[in-house]
Amino acid sequence: MVKMITFLPKGKRIAVKPRESILDAALEIGLRLRHVCDRKASCTTCKVLVETGMEHLSPMEKKEAEMLGEGRIAQNIRLSCQARLTGTGSVTVVIPNLYEAPKATA
Numbered sequence: 001m002v003k004m005i006t007f008l009p010k011g012k013r014i015a016v017k018p019r020e021s022i023l024d025a026a027l028e029i030g031l032r033l034r035h036v037c038d039r040k041a042s043c044t045t046c047k048v049l050v051e052t053g054m055e056h057l058s059p060m061e062k063k064e065a066e067m068l069g070e071g072r073i074a075q076n077i078r079l080s081c082q083a084r085l086t087g088t089g090s091v092t093v094v095i096p097n098l099y100e101a102p103k104a105t106a
């Protein structure tokens with residue numbers, strides 16, 4: 001079964017490779033998801049809201065949990081650089097801070 005990640009609000013989908021992070025899948029299809037600390041779980045700029053399929057993601061490690069805090073964890077937020085699709089199903093995530101390139105001015 002092909003494991004897919006759907007990214008909202010754009011509605012883009014990708015079949016993920018084994019152990020690929022949500023962040024890397026997003027970047028692969030051209031979604032400019034912020035990742036200021038470059039995958040070190042120390043900035044939270046890459047956070048996403050997991051709308052469906054939380055049970056298919058890798059367990060949260062201590063550092064990710066500390067960075068997110070109980071409030072965000074309760075809202076199904078994960079760090080996309082840490083969360084990997086390890087289960088058998090698919091996942092839908094919402095990117096709250098998708099970076100849009102500034103519009104060119106004339």
Ligand code: FES
Binds near residue numbers: 042047082
């Ligand atoms: S890139 Fe900084 S926490 Fe994910």
